[in-house]
Amino acid sequence: MTMILGIPLMVLFGQLMLGLINGAFYALLSLGLAVIFGLLRIINFAHGAQYMLGAFAALLGAQYLGLNYWAALIVVPLVVGALGIVVERFLLRRIQHLDHLYGLLLTFGLALILEGTLVNLFGVSGSSYPIPEALSGGFKLSFMFLPTYRAWVLVAALVVCFGVWFLIERTRLGAYLRAGTENPELVQAFGINVPLMVSLTYGLGVALAAFAGVLAAPLYPVSPTMGSSLLIVVFAVVVIGGMGSILGAILTGLAMGLIEGLTKVFYPEAANTVIFVVMVMVLMLRPAGLFGKEA
Amino acid sequence: MAVLQQDHQAARAGSASRRITPLGVLYLVLFLLGLLAPWVAYPVFLMKILCFALFASAFNLLLGFVGLLSFGHAAFLATGAYITGFLLAEYPGLSPALGIVAGTLGAVVLGTLFGALAIRRQGIYFAMITLALAQMMFFFFIQAPFTHGEDGLHGVPRGELFGVFDLADNHTLYYVVFAIFVAAFALIRRVVHSPFGQVLKAIRENEPRAISLGYHTDAYKLVAFVLSAGLAGLAGATKTLVFQLASLGDASWHMSGEVILMTLLGGVGTLLGPLVGSGLVIGLQHQLAQSALGDWVSVILGAIFVVCVLSFRSGIIGECQRWIARRQQREEK
Numbered sequence: 072m073t074m075i076l077g078i079p080l081m082v083l084f085g086q087l088m089l090g091l092i093n094g095a096f097y098a099l100l101s102l103g104l105a106v107i108f109g110l111l112r113i114i115n116f117a118h119g120a121q122y123m124l125g126a127f128a129a130l131l132g133a134q135y136l137g138l139n140y141w142a143a144l145i146v147v148p149l150v151v152g153a154l155g156i157v158v159e160r161f162l163l164r165r166i167q168h169l170d171h172l173y174g175l176l177l178t179f180g181l182a183l184i185l186e187g188t189l190v191n192l193f194g195v196s197g198s199s200y201p202i203p204e205a206l207s208g209g210f211k212l213s214f215m216f217l218p219t220y221r222a223w224v225l226v227a228a229l230v231v232c233f234g235v236w237f238l239i240e241r242t243r244l245g246a247y248l249r250a251g252t253e254n255p256e257l258v259q260a261f262g263i264n265v266p267l268m269v270s271l272t273y274g275l276g277v278a279l280a281a282f283a284g285v286l287a288a289p290l291y292p293v294s295p296t297m298g299s300s301l302l303i304v305v306f307a308v309v310v311i312g313g314m315g316s317i318l319g320a321i322l323t324g325l326a327m328g329l330i331e332g333l334t335k336v337f338y339p340e341a342a343n344t345v346i347f348v349v350m351v352m353v354l355m356l357r358p359a360g361l362f363g364k365e366a
Numbered sequence: 367m368a369v370l371q372q373d374h375q376a377a378r379a380g381s382a383s384r385r386i387t388p389l390g391v392l393y394l395v396l397f398l399l400g401l402l403a404p405w406v407a408y409p410v411f412l413m414k415i416l417c418f419a420l421f422a423s424a425f426n427l428l429l430g431f432v433g434l435l436s437f438g439h440a441a442f443l444a445t446g447a448y449i450t451g452f453l454l455a456e457y458p459g460l461s462p463a464l465g466i467v468a469g470t471l472g473a474v475v476l477g478t479l480f481g482a483l484a485i486r487r488q489g490i491y492f493a494m495i496t497l498a499l500a501q502m503m504f505f506f507f508i509q510a511p512f513t514h515g516e517d518g519l520h521g522v523p524r525g526e527l528f529g530v531f532d533l534a535d536n537h538t539l540y541y542v543v544f545a546i547f548v549a550a551f552a553l554i555r556r557v558v559h560s561p562f563g564q565v566l567k568a569i570r571e572n573e574p575r576a577i578s579l580g581y582h583t584d585a586y587k588l589v590a591f592v593l594s595a596g597l598a599g600l601a602g603a604t605k606t607l608v609f610q611l612a613s614l615g616d617a618s619w620h621m622s623g624e625v626i627l628m629t630l631l632g633g634v635g636t637l638l639g640p641l642v643g644s645g646l647v648i649g650l651q652h653q654l655a656q657s658a659l660g661d662w663v664s665v666i667l668g669a670i671f672v673v674c675v676l677s678f679r680s681g682i683i684g685e686c687q688r689w690i691a692r693r694q695q696r697e698e699k
Contacts, residue, residue, distance in 0.1 A: 108490075112490075114490045114493070114494065162672070162676065165676055166675060166676065169679075171489060171490055172435045172489065172490065172493065173675050173679065175435070175490060175493060176626065176630065176671065176674075176675050177671070177672060177675040177676070179623055179626075179668075179671060180668045180669070180670075180671025180672040180674075180675065181668065181672060182668070183623070183664050183665065183667060183668025183671060184665050184668035184669060184672070185668075186664070187662065187663075187664035187665035187668060188665055190661075190664075191661050191662060191665070299619075303497055303498060303501045303619060304501075306494040306497055306498055307494075307498040307501075309494065310487075310491060310494055310495055310498060314491075340509060343505040343509075344502050344505045344506070347498050347499065347501065347502035347505075348502070350495070350498055351483060351499075354483050354486055354487070354495065355483070358486040358487055359487075
């Protein structure tokens with residue numbers, strides 16, 4: 072078997088693939104956070120819970136409503152995103168004029184409620200969601216075995232990420248959004264409904280989290296706590312990338328997944344902490360983050 | 367001249383009334399209550415409240431008086447708890463006082479490192495960085511050999527303080543914990559009312575202005591952060607002595623959230639707020655644990671969080687202060 076630095080090539084590529092998949096989730100989640108932060112200036116602490124809600128909605132939809140995977144990919148983000156709009160309309164809007172820290176605290180409370188409720192209803196152990204038949208099996212490449220579902224996750228996540236990037240950076244709606252982050256009053260004066268735009272933006276961010284949840288359901292155990300631990304890693308990713316750019320969120324997410332995968336091969340003990348270590352280094356060299364602008 | 371005289375009179379009136387301010391009476395009453403409490407209520411429960419009141423006060427020093435929301439204070443609580451627990455368990459003859467000092471110093475060192483990193487960013491980023499750093503410590507505590515991973519350190523001996531006081535007795539230990547708490551609270555009060563504390567408040571209100579006045583705000587923020595971390599470590603070290611246990615729960619981010627809730631509920635930026643908040647949260651957890659709603663503790667805490675943020679952000683003590691201020695205004699009219 073081919074070896075690189077004393078590591079079998081198959082193992083190396085396998086871990087890199089796993090890292091890239093994790094990175095795809097980091098990218099989707101930090102992208103959602105960035106979109107919400109852009110217009111609402113709120114760090115959505117409930118993001119992990121909304122991701123978990125997406126996975127649970129897919130699981131329960133399949134169990135009770137016969138919702139198949141492909142339908143879930145579309146329906147679940149819409150439903151959870153709509154819930155997000157309700158949250159924005161009735162809770163977040165009331166504290167909009169306050170220090171942004173209150174938004175963090177409010178969504179933290181929401182995360183506690185969501186997570187606690189689901190723990191009581193379903194326990195912490197987690198259940199599994201079957202891989203859809205069309206995506207089972209895998210490709211036998213010359214250097215590694217690539218399960219089809221993982222390849223699909225990577226492709227789907229990248230397509231959605233770049234779709235959102237295109238929406239925000241290259242369309243008229245996106246231009247309004249970016250203008251709204253710069254100067255809401257002025258944009259409002261041009262006759263654009265900024266409050267509606269804020270609601271829809273939050274909904275979009277939450278829907279992205281739910282979409283990631285559906286993608287994750289067949290890969291990881293679906294449990295109420297699946298979101299909270301992931302979220303803190305995503306926060307570190309956000310600090311590393313800087314909240315300035317959409318593209319920054321995507322690229323940093325993928326890169327951090329890869330770094331984590333490599334660490335798992337060469338020094339497994341540090342795999343859990345390597346992203347935080349990178350965060351510390353970035354903070355020392357570039358406090359605004361890799362893609363961030365100095366505030 | 368007239369103005370000066372007026373000032374002088376006001377100052378004299380102030381110093382005269384300082385001896386018998388309602389607040390002074392309140393502190394005295396609270397102190398006496400604290401002395402008598404263990405003869406009425408279960409001392410371990412009271413000690414738990416005191417430890418968390420200290421933890422919340424330390425946290426509030428940072429959020430309430432410098433305006434920095436640390437989401438990683440559990441790391442300091444756990445560092446104090448683990449160091450003290452490890453030393454007392456491994457060296458049974460060691461004085462508990464030395465154990466507590468070591469735990470506090472450990473938190474100070476960690477606070478210096480984390481503080482130096484975290485104060486490079488402000489607001490939401492500061493919160494996220496402290497959270498991420500604390501999570502790093504969480505993974506460290508899981509993997510480090512001396513913490514016994516998921517099990518934590520059990521059966522930490524309480525020992526004898528100064529070779530005289532046997533801390534195995536709950537009442538004796540209560541007075542030690544009470545003394546630690548009163549000393550720490552007095553320190554926090556002293557800091558808040560000192561010129562240093564005034565600069566901290568200036569930074570909270572308008573950091574660019576404080577910078578333009580010539581203050582090295584980063585240095586002030588760092589000192590406040592280290593102080594807060596050290597006191598949080600002291601709370602953790604004391605907690606280890608009370609429960610004879612140091613576990614991962616102290617290091618988890620839920621703990622960081624809980625201390626925020628205690629402070630917010632009691633009143634951010636008030637000295638008594640964290641005390642009231644921690645008493646309420648610990649009392650509530652205690653009551654709920656015995657009732658049928660035991661499993662819903664975190665949901666209920668989350669709901670309190672949401673209600674606090676939405677409708678009474680100044681917290682219980684803050685609302686009381688506003689009520690008193692309004693009444694005084696009306697009387698003056």
